[in-house]
Amino acid sequence: MIYRMNLVLLFPEDFIAPTRARITGRRLEAIARIGSDAVRVGVMNGRCGIGKVVAPGELEVQLDGDPPPPLPLTLVLALPRPKVMNRVIAGATSMGIKRIFLINAWRVEKSYWKSPRISDDSIRTQCILGLEQARDTVMPVVELRRFFRPFVEDELSAIAEDSLALVAHPGASSECPRDVKQLVTLVVGPEGGFIAEEIASLERIGFRAVSFGPRILRVETAVAALVGRLF
Amino acid sequence: MIYRMNLVLLFPEDFIAPTRARITGRRLEAIARIGSDAVRVGVMNGRCGIGKVVAPGELEVQLDGDPPPPLPLTLVLALPRPKVMNRVIAGATSMGIKRIFLINAWRVEKSYWKSPRISDDSIRTQCILGLEQARDTVMPVVELRRFFRPFVEDELSAIAEDSLALVAHPGASSECPRDVKQLVTLVVGPEGGFIAEEIASLERIGFRAVSFGPRILRVETAVAALVGRLF
Numbered sequence: 018m019i020y021r022m023n024l025v026l027l028f029p030e031d032f033i034a035p036t037r038a039r040i041t042g043r044r045l046e047a048i049a050r051i052g053s054d055a056v057r058v059g060v061m062n063g064r065c066g067i068g069k070v071v072a073p074g075e076l077e078v079q080l081d082g083d084p085p086p087p088l089p090l091t092l093v094l095a096l097p098r099p100k101v102m103n104r105v106i107a108g109a110t111s112m113g114i115k116r117i118f119l120i121n122a123w124r125v126e127k128s129y130w131k132s133p134r135i136s137d138d139s140i141r142t143q144c145i146l147g148l149e150q151a152r153d154t155v156m157p158v159v160e161l162r163r164f165f166r167p168f169v170e171d172e173l174s175a176i177a178e179d180s181l182a183l184v185a186h187p188g189a190s191s192e193c194p195r196d197v198k199q200l201v202t203l204v205v206g207p208e209g210g211f212i213a214e215e216i217a218s219l220e221r222i223g224f225r226a227v228s229f230g231p232r233i234l235r236v237e238t239a240v241a242a243l244v245g246r247l248f
Numbered sequence: 249m250i251y252r253m254n255l256v257l258l259f260p261e262d263f264i265a266p267t268r269a270r271i272t273g274r275r276l277e278a279i280a281r282i283g284s285d286a287v288r289v290g291v292m293n294g295r296c297g298i299g300k301v302v303a304p305g306e307l308e309v310q311l312d313g314d315p316p317p318p319l320p321l322t323l324v325l326a327l328p329r330p331k332v333m334n335r336v337i338a339g340a341t342s343m344g345i346k347r348i349f350l351i352n353a354w355r356v357e358k359s360y361w362k363s364p365r366i367s368d369d370s371i372r373t374q375c376i377l378g379l380e381q382a383r384d385t386v387m388p389v390v391e392l393r394r395f396f397r398p399f400v401e402d403e404l405s406a407i408a409e410d411s412l413a414l415v416a417h418p419g420a421s422s423e424c425p426r427d428v429k430q431l432v433t434l435v436v437g438p439e440g441g442f443i444a445e446e447i448a449s450l451e452r453i454g455f456r457a458v459s460f461g462p463r464i465l466r467v468e469t470a471v472a473a474l475v476g477r478l479f
Contacts, residue, residue, distance in 0.1 A: 021439050023464050085462040104335075108469045151463040195427055208252050229476070231316040232382040233254050238339045241469045245460070245476025 088113035095207035099132035110147025189226035319344035326438035330363035341378025
């Protein structure tokens with residue numbers, strides 16, 4: 018199966034000289050597959066440009082561009098099923114989301130919290146795939162919150178400060194707004210949705226429940242559709 | 249791994265009496281997992297309602313609702329990689345898309361056309377998963393078109409008639425429109441995009457190239473985001 022690497026992401030430890038990077042493994046294979054002598058590169062949390070292949074696995078790097086702008090959205094997501102976790106993180110990253118909280122909710126199964134997919138390494142790998150996909154370099158910050166109530170009551174107000182605070186809720190009477198020109202904090206529930214008490218907790222701190230129509234969507238579809246709607 | 253079945257889809261052959269259906273296999277397992285004595289049901293291409301479990305694998309069915317409205321969008325999609333094919337079809341179906349053309353393009357690898365994922369059975373299975381997800385009953389029509397030029401030159405004008413005809417193209421200068429109140433025919437290219445000649449062919453028959461921003465998204469993310477933007 019061919020995997021397209023739209024951007025070769027470089028890390029400080031790849032550099033053997035200020036403009037020369039040495040790469041191995043999957044990035045080297047991806048370059049070999051592209052079969053070109055120049056590839057798009059970006060430095061982790063830095064600039065973008067072109068890498069010219071000057072020797073096997075060696076790139077002469079010229080950085081003259083910025084990564085695409087971030088999406089002005091903080092995503093608070095009930096921890097998804099391990100099976101969809103990877104796609105959700107890579108997809109959210111590819112859309113430019115830079116801050117993600119994975120939280121507990123009544124309908125999140127306890128076992129999900131034991132999945133290897135929520136290890137730092139696994140999440141980091143998915144973030145990197147999302148950055149490569151979208152030719153971005155700026156790593157999102159993904160944080161886990163194992164307890165719903167303390168997160169919502171003690172922390173979420175500050176996170177959502179100065180932003181449009183929305184919770185996606187299929188039953189909500191008001192529609193998800195369009196083309197907003199401000200920061201958004203978007204809360205997305207688990208499969209099966211938030212329970213009424215959770216929606217009430219969120220509304221108490223200023224979140225508005227909004228709907229995207231009568232259809233129940235998978236979390237990765239819902240997040241992408243909501244982002245498309247909002248911005 | 250738990251799979252949530254939001255709707256149990258019933259087929260004519262399941263009915264052993266006008267309001268009584270007998271189910272087996274994955275649907276029966278899903279009902280057992282839900283552990284409730286009533287489940288949401290829908291009849292393929294028909295109405296929705298409640299199925300009361302009256303015996304193991306037997307439902308007394310009351311149909312009193314309609315499926316959610318379809319999305320007024322025809323999707324013309326360059327055949328995706330087999331690996332993402334399932335997600336794309338199930339995702340598009342869950343959003344309510346009822347007509348999908350899978351077409352060839354310069355950057356579609358020939359081998360994709362030999363994948364078992366494009367068999368009628370495989371596509372039908374993914375459509376059913378998408379319907380169950382979104383509590384819909386109306387099966388989409390998915391058609392394959394192995395040759396780009398004859399499809400675009402001889403067929404696509406008629407398909408797109410009376411609709412807003414758009415081709416998603418990351419390089420386009422005009423932005424994807426928002427909140428359109430009309431039928432849309434949306435063409436989405438392969439990974440790596442359409443080549444200039446393909447965009448020109450589409451523009452010649454009245455399609456407008458529109459962009460969703462500088463980020464290159466995976467096809468399933470792009471389709472969901474574009475749907476969110478358009479409607």
